[in-house]
Amino acid sequence: MLHLQIHSEHFTNPLYLESGRILEPYDIMYETYGVLNEAKDNVIVICHALTGSHHAAGTYEGDNKAGWWDGLIGQGKAVDTDHFFVICTNVIGSCFGSTGPMSPRYPYTEPYRYKFPVVTILDMVKAQRILFDRLGIHSVHAIIGGSMGGMQALAFGVFFPNFAKNIIAMATTYATQPWAIAFNKVAQEAILKDPEFKNGYYDPKIIRETGLSGMAIGRMAGHISFLSPQSMDRKFGREYKRNDGLFELFGKFQVESYLEYNGYNFTKWFDPLSYLYITKAINIYDLSRGFDSLEEALHRVRANLYLISFESDLLFVPQEMEMIASTLESIGKENVTYIPIPSDYGHDAFLVEIDKIEHYVKDALWKKP
Amino acid sequence: MLHLQIHSEHFTNPLYLESGRILEPYDIMYETYGVLNEAKDNVIVICHALTGSHHAAGTYEGDNKAGWWDGLIGQGKAVDTDHFFVICTNVIGSCFGSTGPMSPRYPYTEPYRYKFPVVTILDMVKAQRILFDRLGIHSVHAIIGGSMGGMQALAFGVFFPNFAKNIIAMATTYATQPWAIAFNKVAQEAILKDPEFKNGYYDPKIIRETGLSGMAIGRMAGHISFLSPQSMDRKFGREYKRNDGLFELFGKFQVESYLEYNGYNFTKWFDPLSYLYITKAINIYDLSRGFDSLEEALHRVRANLYLISFESDLLFVPQEMEMIASTLESIGKENVTYIPIPSDYGHDAFLVEIDKIEHYVKDALWKKP
Numbered sequence: 001m002l003h004l005q006i007h008s009e010h011f012t013n014p015l016y017l018e019s020g021r022i023l024e025p026y027d028i029m030y031e032t033y034g035v036l037n038e039a040k041d042n043v044i045v046i047c048h049a050l051t052g053s054h055h056a057a058g059t060y061e062g063d064n065k066a067g068w069w070d071g072l073i074g075q076g077k078a079v080d081t082d083h084f085f086v087i088c089t090n091v092i093g094s095c096f097g098s099t100g101p102m103s104p105r106y107p108y109t110e111p112y113r114y115k116f117p118v119v120t121i122l123d124m125v126k127a128q129r130i131l132f133d134r135l136g137i138h139s140v141h142a143i144i145g146g147s148m149g150g151m152q153a154l155a156f157g158v159f160f161p162n163f164a165k166n167i168i169a170m171a172t173t174y175a176t177q178p179w180a181i182a183f184n185k186v187a188q189e190a191i192l193k194d195p196e197f198k199n200g201y202y203d204p205k206i207i208r209e210t211g212l213s214g215m216a217i218g219r220m221a222g223h224i225s226f227l228s229p230q231s232m233d234r235k236f237g238r239e240y241k242r243n244d245g246l247f248e249l250f251g252k253f254q255v256e257s258y259l260e261y262n263g264y265n266f267t268k269w270f271d272p273l274s275y276l277y278i279t280k281a282i283n284i285y286d287l288s289r290g291f292d293s294l295e296e297a298l299h300r301v302r303a304n305l306y307l308i309s310f311e312s313d314l315l316f317v318p319q320e321m322e323m324i325a326s327t328l329e330s331i332g333k334e335n336v337t338y339i340p341i342p343s344d345y346g347h348d349a350f351l352v353e354i355d356k357i358e359h360y361v362k363d364a365l366w367k368k369p
Numbered sequence: 370m371l372h373l374q375i376h377s378e379h380f381t382n383p384l385y386l387e388s389g390r391i392l393e394p395y396d397i398m399y400e401t402y403g404v405l406n407e408a409k410d411n412v413i414v415i416c417h418a419l420t421g422s423h424h425a426a427g428t429y430e431g432d433n434k435a436g437w438w439d440g441l442i443g444q445g446k447a448v449d450t451d452h453f454f455v456i457c458t459n460v461i462g463s464c465f466g467s468t469g470p471m472s473p474r475y476p477y478t479e480p481y482r483y484k485f486p487v488v489t490i491l492d493m494v495k496a497q498r499i500l501f502d503r504l505g506i507h508s509v510h511a512i513i514g515g516s517m518g519g520m521q522a523l524a525f526g527v528f529f530p531n532f533a534k535n536i537i538a539m540a541t542t543y544a545t546q547p548w549a550i551a552f553n554k555v556a557q558e559a560i561l562k563d564p565e566f567k568n569g570y571y572d573p574k575i576i577r578e579t580g581l582s583g584m585a586i587g588r589m590a591g592h593i594s595f596l597s598p599q600s601m602d603r604k605f606g607r608e609y610k611r612n613d614g615l616f617e618l619f620g621k622f623q624v625e626s627y628l629e630y631n632g633y634n635f636t637k638w639f640d641p642l643s644y645l646y647i648t649k650a651i652n653i654y655d656l657s658r659g660f661d662s663l664e665e666a667l668h669r670v671r672a673n674l675y676l677i678s679f680e681s682d683l684l685f686v687p688q689e690m691e692m693i694a695s696t697l698e699s700i701g702k703e704n705v706t707y708i709p710i711p712s713d714y715g716h717d718a719f720l721v722e723i724d725k726i727e728h729y730v731k732d733a734l735w736k737k738p
Binding site for chain 1: 387388389390483486487489544545546547548550551552554555558559562563564582583585586589590592593596597598601602604605606607615616617618622623624625628629632645646649652653655683686
C-alpha cells in the first residue's frame with residue numbers, strides 16, 4: 001500500500017536562521033507514504049529539488065501526473081512503502097504550502113515578498129528536523145535526495161550526525177559551483193527585469209493565469225542545465241515543426257517548442273519570488289561554511305554515505321561528488337560508497353534513470369550492519 | 370606590417386538567397402591586412418562568429434581592444450601579414466556595416482526590421498564570394514574560421530570547391546544541434562519579450578544608450594555556452610563581491626557580476642534584430658541541405674581540410690567535428706586532418722587558446738603540396 005497522506009504543521013516557536021534572522025511562525029507541508037511502525041525505526045526522509053514539492057509519490061484523483069519520484073517510492077519499489085514510512089516535506093521558501101515569500105507576514109495578512117529572510121539549505125534541514133521531533137521521530141533509517149535534495153541530505157549528515165543511519169545523495173555537490181550559479185543568474189535576471197514581476201509586487205493570481213515571460217525564459221535556461229548535449233540530440237535531433245517554414249524567422253525546431261511549452265507552463269505552477277529565494281539558497285550552499293575546511297565538516301558525518309553521480313551531469317559534475325568521496329577517504333571514513341552511474345541524460349538522470357539507481361538504493365536500505 | 374585597411378563595397382545586383390528571396394542592393398564592410406601580391410595567390414579569408422565583425426586584427430587609434438583574432442593575425446604571427454593578404458568581411462545580417470535588418474530598405478530610408486529576409490550561412494558565403502570576385506580574387510590560399518566562422522569555412526569548401534586551397538575550421542559543426550539551438554532560444558525569447566524591444570520597432574539609439582535587458586539576459590546565457598564548468602571554476606570559483614552580504618538576496622558572486630557586466634555591455638554594441646537573424650542562420654545551418662546526405666555534400670570538398678576541436682567545447686562538441694572527419698574518411702577523402710585540442714576553456718578556446726592552435730594553423734598554411 002502506498003498509503004499517501006498529506007499534512008501541514010504549524011510552528012509558533014521561532015526558527016533561528018543561519019543569517020541571524022528568524023522565521024516565526026511558520027508552516028510545513030508534507031506527505032507521508034506507508035505506515036510508521038511502533039519502534040519508529042522504519043522512517044525514510046525524501047528531500048526535494050529546486051522546483052519539487054512534498055508530493056514525491058502517488059497520484060491524486062483527477063491528476064494525470066504522479067509525484068516526482070514515483071518510480072522509486074511505492075509498494076514493491078526500491079523505497080518500499082510496505083516496509084518503510086516515508087516522509088517528504090516541502091522546504092521553507094517554496095510555494096507549495098510551507099512558509100515562503102508569498103506567505104502572510106504575521107501579524108499582517110500581506111505576504112512577505114522581499115521581507116522574507118534569505119533561507120539556506122541548513123535552514124531547510126533544521127525546519128524538517130523540528131517537524132520530525134514534533135512527530136516523535138528522533139532518528140531515521142535513511143535520507144534520500146537528488147540535486148538540492150542531495151544538498152539537504154548531506155547537510156543532515158554534517159549537522160545532525162546522529163539523526164540518519166544512511167544517507168543517499170545524488171547529482172549534487174559540496175558547494176555550488178559558478179556554472180550552476182550562472183544558470184540561476186540568467187533566471188533571476190529574467191524574472192527581475194520582467195515588468196509584470198512589478199519588482200516583487202505582482203499579483204500571483206494574474207501571474208498564474210497569464211504567465212510571466214521572465215520566469216519562462218529562466219526556466220528554459222534551467223531546462224538546458226538539466227539536460228546534456230547528448231540527451232537533447234536523442235530527444236529532439238533537428239526536428240522542425242511540421243507547419244513552420246525553415247526560412248521563416250519565427251519557424252521553430254522541436255527543441256524550441258519544448259522549451260517554450262515547458263517554460264510558460266512552469267509559470268502556472270511556480271512562484272517567482274520562491275524561485276529567487278530558492279536559487280539563492282542553492283547558490284550560497286557550502287557544506288563547509290562554519291568550519292575551517294570541508295574535511296572538518298565531513299569529519300562529523302556518522303551515517304553510511306552513498307554518493308551517486310551521473311556521467312553527463314553538467315549542473316553538478318561527477319567530479320564534485322568524487323571530491324566528497326575522496327575527501328572522506330582522506331580523513332579515514334570507511335562508511336562511504338561512491339557510485340558513478342554511466343548515463344547521458346544529464347542532471348535529469350536522477351529523476352529519469354530510475355532503473356539504473358533503484359538497486360543501489362535498495363541495497364543501501366537493506367544492508368546489514 | 371599589419372597594414373590594416375577598412376573598406377566598404379556597394380552591390381546593386383541582387384543577391385539570390387537560399388530562401389528564394391533576394392537582397393538588393395547590399396553593402397559589405399571588410400578589413401584587409403597585409404598586401405595583395407601580383408599573382409594574387411597570397412590571400413587568406415577569415416570568417417567571424419555570431420557577434421564578431423570584420424575587425425579581426427589590429428587596434429584602432431583610441432581603442433583599447435585589438436581585433437578579435439589579433440593573437441593569430443599580424444606581423445610574424447601564425448597568419449603572417451608580412452606574407453599573406455588577409456581579408457575579413459562582416460557577414461550580411463550583422464550590424465557592423467554590412468547590410469542587415471537595421472539597414473535602410475531600398476528605395477525607402479526606413480530600416481528593414483522584420484522585412485529583412487532570413488539569411489543563411491550559405492548566403493553569407495555567397496556574398497563574400499561576390500565581393501572577392503569584384504576584387505579580382507578568384508581563388509584563395511586559405512579560409513579560416515571558428516564557430517559560425519567555421520560553418521562559413523566549411524560551406525566555402527562544399528559550395529565553392531575550387532575556391533580555397535586550404536580550409537581550417539574550428540569549434541564548429543556540420544549542422545547545429547539542439548543544445549546550441551536551445552541557448553539561442555533563450556536569447557531570442559528574452560529579446561522578443563522585452564517591452565523595450567517594441568516588437569522590433571525599437572529606436573537603436575535608445576537601446577545603445579539605455580541597454581536592452583532582454584538581450585543582456587540572452588548574452589548571459591550565451592556566455593555560459595561559451596565557457597565550461599571547469600573554466601568557470603578556474604575563472605571565478607565561489608568568490609563573492611567584497612561588500613555584498615552573503616545572506617542578502619541581491620548579494621552577488623563574482624560570476625554573477627561578470628555575467629551582468631558583459632550582458633549589459635553587449636547591448637551597447639550589438640543590435641537585437643541582427644542577433645535574432647544571425648542566431649536563426651546558425652540554427653538552420655546544415656551542410657547537407659540540398660544534398661541527399663552529408664556524405665554527398667562533403668564529397669564535393671577539394672581543399673585540404675583541417676578540423677580543430679576543443680575537448681571541453683559544449684556548444685559544438687568534439688564529436689561533431691569527429692563526425693565530419695570520419696565521414697570524409699568513409700568516402701575516401703585523404704586531404705583531411707582532424708586535430709582534437711585538449712583544453713578546458715570550452716567553446717571560447719578558439720579565441721583564447723591561441724598558443725595551442727597557432728602552430729597547426731602555421732603548418733597548414735605553409736605545407737608543401
